[in-house]
Amino acid sequence: MKHSGIDYEAVFQALPAAAALLTTDLVYADVNEAYLRASGRTRSQIVGRYMFDVFPDNPSDPAASGTRNLQASLLRVAATGERDAMALQRYDVEDPDRPGRWEERYWSPVNAPVVDADGRVALVLHRVEEVTELLRARGGRFGGEDRTRALEAELYTRARELQEVNERLRRAHAREREVALSLQSAMLPAPGPLGRHRGAVRYQPSVGSLNVCGDWYDLAELPGGCFAVAVGDVVGHGLTAAGVMGQLRSALSAAVRVADGPAAALDALGLYARSVEGAESTTALQTVIDCDSRTVTYSSAGHPPPALLHADGTVEFLDRATDPPLGARFEHVPRIQAEAAFSEGATLVLYTDGLIERRREDITTGLNRLADCLGRHGQADPDTLADTLLAELIPPGGNTDDTALVVVRL
Structure with missing residues (x-):
């Protein structure tokens, strides 16, 4: 040359x-x-x-x-x-x-x-x-x-x-x-039944000695034929981040069961996070899926947007209800939420930033990669699709950040 x-x-x-x-x-x-x-x-x-x-x-x-x-x-x-x-x-x-x-x-x-x-x-x-x-x-x-x-x-x-x-x-x-991996496994068990819906979860630790346990996921059945899906990402790695993750995951899982929608659940989590050392700047995303009205209601605390793969193969990123991460504001402000419709056979994908973000790369590039992969493989069953997303989107040598992934067929 x-x-x-x-x-x-x-x-x-x-x-x-x-x-x-x-x-x-x-x-x-x-x-x-x-x-x-x-x-x-x-x-x-x-x-x-x-x-x-x-x-x-x-x-x-x-x-x-x-x-x-x-x-x-x-x-x-x-x-x-x-x-x-x-x-x-x-x-x-x-x-x-x-x-x-x-x-x-x-x-x-x-x-x-x-x-x-x-x-x-x-x-x-x-x-x-x-x-x-x-x-x-x-x-x-x-x-x-x-x-x-x-x-x-x-x-x-x-x-x-x-x-x-x-x-x-x-x-x-x-x-x-x-x-750390044993602790992560205990804190992130396999999801329970979601009625007739099929779901898959994955957790991929980052490369490195202790770079695990910062990310979480949660799935829960709610009254009235609804269910909730959440993901979150604690700043930092290792056993300290694992402890914070466990507290926040449990708190949000409890809040969404009694709160009036995902925004209210994140409001409660944000107030709780102010008393948890190391919880500052945590990102979280909470969704509630109503199977009767076929809607996804969602609210985000600084988290990457979920991907909704429609039955016709188009991908919609749910990004109309994004607020700052937990503890980022000096004073508490109620969070916003939005709603998206879906038809039977759609797929909802929630994830943490390890799936899409790369150094020196705009986040839009990672989102486009995700949308392309979903467009090509979206008809696969949730377990196969989850494995394919990790295989195609995570670098061959591993990633420097954890990756949590939830795939639900609606």
Whole structure:
């Protein structure tokens, strides 16, 4: 590629640092000469192959975690579009000429996104410095061979200590994540019966150690042949957000059973949220479906609009009753609500922002993606449609935000 007379392909190959371009599926698209020298591989052995088929972890070292750590970083960059400078990694490399012989190596990786014209991550730039090779090659600069060996020994010791700390943190985070996911599962049970209507719910945790439990959903039967569906999103992640989520979900579920409509239920929730630390700026959406009049009455506290897929295949976003999030106003103001009609066979979809929002992308783009997916797959049963929405709209490497999803066939 050339621009303003600069041959960027030549620049890439001439970079003194080892660099590789990977697809978002972590397949090598290209590598520079420094990368080939550092890895001891030829271009044909690397380009077009999955990264961790070329460079697996040492199978004889049960503590090896280079593959796992690097893969998590690369997928995070692909999913979020954010640069990630990793801590020093021990990542042994197999001698290509002597299979089964592994060389102990230490690397300092930096991973960065390469975006296309639409702002989406098209490639991941993986730049790596091999610290072990650098020290051996520059021994004379440190004041003699003995000092070089001492520095190498100290570096190896510090690197091993850092690797052990990283592994302990990883195990601790994994345990905490299991606790958070168990708490989320207990707080968000499977929905009960909704009369003759079929519904499906999904909860997809974000990528990361504790980034779960901020979002919720709720379905409830009401008197008179009506039922209520709600979703919400607490600011923040982890166990603290899970506790707030549990309180707000329970409060709204109780309020909608006695309040005169969804706006009144959100009014009650807003007053309650003022006494709950961490509930500020929570978004929530409450709907009430009247099966006799075939209407959806709804009210939103700063939440993305539900999608109503009509029987003729058109998609209507219910956005005529949106107010600020909970606690965003200095004084309490009654909330508004609106109503939409539907015919038999329509589908109502409620969700949290993880389904549609992406960094550096207008929310309209995400809403259009959702509408397009519903238009193509809306006739599927709710369970199949819920799975399809997650598969098509969530990035392959996962998302940095939770996603709650409710699909109800009306």
